[in-house]
Amino acid sequence: MRAIIPIGTVLAMLAVTAPAVAAERVETPTVTVADGVTQPVFGYADAIRERVWVDTDVDSDRDGVKDIVRVDLIRPAATERGLKVPVIIDNSPYYTTLGRGNESELKADVDGDGLLDRWPLFYDNYFVPRGYAVALVDMVGTAGSTGCPTIQGANENATGPAVVDWLNGRRDAHDSHGDPVVVDWHNGRSGMIGKSYDASLAMAAAVSGVEGLSTVVPIAGPYNYYDYTRANGIVTRGNNYLGSLARTITADDPARQSRCAPVWNEIAADDGDEHGDYTPFWHERNYLDDAAKIKASVFLVHGIQDDNVRADHFSKFWEALKTYDVPRKLWIGRVGHVEPFDFRRDVWVDTLHRWFDYWLQGVDNGITGEPKVDVEPSVGVWERHADWPIPGTGNVNVWLRPGADSAGELALTPAKAAPTTRSFTDNPSQTEATMINNPDQPNGSRLAFLSPPLAEDLRISGTPVVNLVASSSLDEAYFGAILVEYGPSTQNNRTGDGVVQTTLPEECYGESSPSDDGCYRPVAYRPTDVTQWRVTKGIRDGQNRDSIAAADPMTPGQMYEISIPLLPEDYVFSAGNRIGVVIVGSYRGYSAATLASRPTITVDTKVSHVSLPVLGGQQAARRAGIPHR
Numbered sequence: 001m002r003a004i005i006p007i008g009t010v011l012a013m014l015a016v017t018a019p020a021v022a023a024e025r026v027e028t029p030t031v032t033v034a035d036g037v038t039q040p041v042f043g044y045a046d047a048i049r050e051r052v053w054v055d056t057d058v059d060s061d062r063d064g065v066k067d068i069v070r071v072d073l074i075r076p077a078a079t080e081r082g083l084k085v086p087v088i089i090d091n092s093p094y095y096t097t098l099g100r101g102n103e104s105e106l107k108a109d110v111d112g113d114g115l116l117d118r119w120p121l122f123y124d125n126y127f128v129p130r131g132y133a134v135a136l137v138d139m140v141g142t143a144g145s146t147g148c149p150t151i152q153g154a155n156e157n158a159t160g161p162a163v164v165d166w167l168n169g170r171r172d173a174h175d176s177h178g179d180p181v182v183v184d185w186h187n188g189r190s191g192m193i194g195k196s197y198d199a200s201l202a203m204a205a206a207v208s209g210v211e212g213l214s215t216v217v218p219i220a221g222p223y224n225y226y227d228y229t230r231a232n233g234i235v236t237r238g239n240n241y242l243g244s245l246a247r248t249i250t251a252d253d254p255a256r257q258s259r260c261a262p263v264w265n266e267i268a269a270d271d272g273d274e275h276g277d278y279t280p281f282w283h284e285r286n287y288l289d290d291a292a293k294i295k296a297s298v299f300l301v302h303g304i305q306d307d308n309v310r311a312d313h314f315s316k317f318w319e320a321l322k323t324y325d326v327p328r329k330l331w332i333g334r335v336g337h338v339e340p341f342d343f344r345r346d347v348w349v350d351t352l353h354r355w356f357d358y359w360l361q362g363v364d365n366g367i368t369g370e371p372k373v374d375v376e377p378s379v380g381v382w383e384r385h386a387d388w389p390i391p392g393t394g395n396v397n398v399w400l401r402p403g404a405d406s407a408g409e410l411a412l413t414p415a416k417a418a419p420t421t422r423s424f425t426d427n428p429s430q431t432e433a434t435m436i437n438n439p440d441q442p443n444g445s446r447l448a449f450l451s452p453p454l455a456e457d458l459r460i461s462g463t464p465v466v467n468l469v470a471s472s473s474l475d476e477a478y479f480g481a482i483l484v485e486y487g488p489s490t491q492n493n494r495t496g497d498g499v500v501q502t503t504l505p506e507e508c509y510g511e512s513s514p515s516d517d518g519c520y521r522p523v524a525y526r527p528t529d530v531t532q533w534r535v536t537k538g539i540r541d542g543q544n545r546d547s548i549a550a551a552d553p554m555t556p557g558q559m560y561e562i563s564i565p566l567l568p569e570d571y572v573f574s575a576g577n578r579i580g581v582v583i584v585g586s587y588r589g590y591s592a593a594t595l596a597s598r599p600t601i602t603v604d605t606k607v608s609h610v611s612l613p614v615l616g617g618q619q620a621a622r623r624a625g626i627p628h629r
Helices: 007-017 077-081 123-130 159-167 197-208 225-229 241-248 254-270 288-293 312-323 345-361 432-436 617-623
Strands: 048-055 068-075 085-092 133-138 186-195 213-219 297-303 328-333 373-378 381-385 393-401 408-411 421-425 447-450 458-462 465-472 478-492 499-501 523-525 527-541 560-565 569-573 578-584 600-604 609-615
Touching: 048 077, 048 159, 068 123, 068 159, 085 123, 085 159, 085 197, 085 345, 123 133, 123 345, 133 159, 159 186, 159 197, 159 213, 186 197, 186 345, 197 213, 197 288, 213 345, 225 312, 241 254, 288 312, 297 312, 297 345, 312 328, 373 458, 373 569, 393 447, 393 458, 393 578, 393 617, 408 578, 432 478, 432 527, 432 578, 458 617, 465 478, 465 578, 478 560, 478 569, 527 560, 527 569, 609 617
Parallel strands: 085 133, 085 186, 186 213, 213 297, 297 328, 328 373, 408 447
Antiparallel strands: 048 068, 068 133, 373 381, 393 408, 393 609, 421 600, 447 578, 458 569, 458 609, 465 560, 465 600, 465 609, 478 527, 478 578, 499 523
16 A cells, blocks of 8 residues: 655655755846947847837828837847847938938848848948847838828927837837837937938937937938028929929828828928928928927038038038037038948948947947047048137138129228129029139129139138128019139039949948848049039028018119028138139029029129138138238
């Protein structure tokens, strides 16, 4: 007969006889820092890839349902074991249409599992192994998000802050099954980066003051959409440009285009193409007015030769950042609409790495103690300065002295003779080349003024302003002004925005997976030798001489003060060359609008002048040989 042992006795025996097992100690992964930067100690191929939809408070397509924003996110696998990481966000309308970067990369789900396999740009390849998450956000109204694009409207501007709110537990999101997605791996810091449209979305998020957005890196972005489509009362892009762009960024979705047509028709009715004035329509598309709300640091990058998003976007915002003492950094390159990965690649990757490490990982690497500004005043020559315009720059008035039938003179004092006027007739069909060519020869559609050959180099840094006293034979007139260097120099050709892809082997930044790498073709400048160069330019509607918010017809024959701010520049006029100022009416190729009439414009050359931001001020201008008697 088998003996029955009470269960309590069995448990007691086991407690005595079973070998002790020590609890396994699991260490929480941490980011590794060496030489002042985070190190690539986490995997890329095994990184966690997710797709979520974040709730918003906007209903841009007016279907009665709040828009949702699709986010593709990649993060180190170690975040499942306790690693806390920041997030780099690129919010864009281009992921399924025009693509991102110089090679126009698109998002792609190669295997059809509903998760992203190909990630545009190098941010994921480079930063995920260094302890970051990367989120590629489909702007409201595009790609996998719902709603309608309104081109810098309030609904689009809410996209970035909504994602930051979700990351910080203040907003809901769900996955493809409708299940809630809660973030428990975030360190509370996010940064936004992007070029062009993406840059404006980053700046819009910054001026919202959203908590948890620690830094933004806007590259070549428009930060006041009035300034992008207008200039001082003149329409610079074609009629209904906003609707045209909305159709471009939704070209992959005809059904959305049909649904959004009523929204875009309203935009076309409100944009003021018929007059070019600044109206309340543009206020929500102007981030300058809200710069005081910024809580993030800002790293601005812009090409000084950018004829798409013109350089006054960065210069005006840079001044606003200084006004409100926002932590800031600035790069100014001698290129067009190009991001620094394609004009200063190695230095850019290193600088961006250190910038993100400081603001998002808390690495004390000294980057905020370095000079704030990197600027390229001539091709391939980079300098570092404490601020921009470069300290030591002073505005110098250079007067437009009258000439005979050919060019007048530039001098540091007005002409001593009695007041003199010069007249010309507006020619809307005149090209820029015709405006600036042969300045010594008569041209009935422009006025030209020249300095003597310079005795030494003369550098400007900032925003030149042409101040005219002028009249029109009609109640309207357009005014244009061009600053030119006459003489031989080497410039970065404006063709292709100044860069060209080469056929050399690809350069790789970061780790790879079977479907995605961080490798890109090298990019080079397009240096060219020229005998004259348009340095900068500006335009103004004479009816908007006092305000861009309201037109005031001119009285024919009456003289008015007409101020024409030129686009900002940092430029060196070479010794032996001449500075030229050209005054025109309509400016074909800069302005999309032309006047039906052709007024005669008369300029008082006794008092009209250009204010040049000269490094070294008046003394430098005198040393360069600009006449002062």
